[in-house]
Amino acid sequence: MAEKYVSGHTFMRFSVNLCIQIFVSLVLYRKPYQMRKNKMTRRNFLRATTAVTGVFAIARGFSEPLYHQKKKAMRFRLIRHATILLSAGPYSFLVDPMLSIKEAMDPVGNAANKYRIPMTDLPINETELKEMLSAVDAVLVTHTHRDHWDTAAQQMIAKDKKIFCQPVDEEKIRKQGFTNVTAISEHITWEDVQLFRTGGQHGTGEIGKQMGIVSGFVVKYKDASVYIAGDTVWCSEVENAIQKYSPGHIIVNGGGARFLTGDPITMTIDDVAKVADYTEAPLSVVHLDTVNHCLQKRSDFRAFVTEKRLSKKIQVPEDGEWIAV
């Protein structure tokens, strides 16, 4: 089912590449005509063509971000905020579904503004959403705050759908009527997929405590793996997870979400910079521009990425965009 959800962005990139290829080919095919006029030898022509093609291929390689260079078994589509469709070989997981329509929920209280949430619509229509929900093999819930597991998701997802969650949320999700709930305390093998639970800190001090226990997950399929860090700031748990699992790709929740008092409860630009410093793995920053207490925007993260020339390592996907892991 995953192939159906190719984003416009990917299509644009493909089209631009195709146009460049056609242009270069046309230039090269004009050569034989000029060659006859200038009496260029066949050997020289072949040399020139090989050199031009080589330079072009190398230039393209350098210009393509890391996450588009390798065709691997895993990829994911940012749906919106922390909601992600993760495709691992033949399996698909829906991570942290918040499926409410735009402005259906009250704002997060005690924040710098009172915008209703979600602040944006889903990038897919109702039919596509229903298709996606029936096609996914399982749902992965990092914690049950309403921007990760909302009433709409609880109503729309089939009650017998496989749900993976952290132990502390198992009973709550069962009480919501779900019959096929598995808590992951450390590790589980499901079909050909390995799921590892990781820790995190949803803020610091008293506010961090009030936010409760949160998790992340490392999902591994064959030689590909992705670390979904969940709602956490940069902390020793994130460091440990990167050390322990050496993930091929890391998805972090940005936005620098915060209340009127206390420190941020999700990653700020500084936090993301620290993660990037710590790992070789490419990063994707999500959890942006959707919930009112996330004060750092996509545009802020992108400005940082441009300024630090990190565009091959960090990307800030649009809602609906696919990323290869």
Ligand SMILES: [Zn+2]
């Ligand atoms: Zn969140």
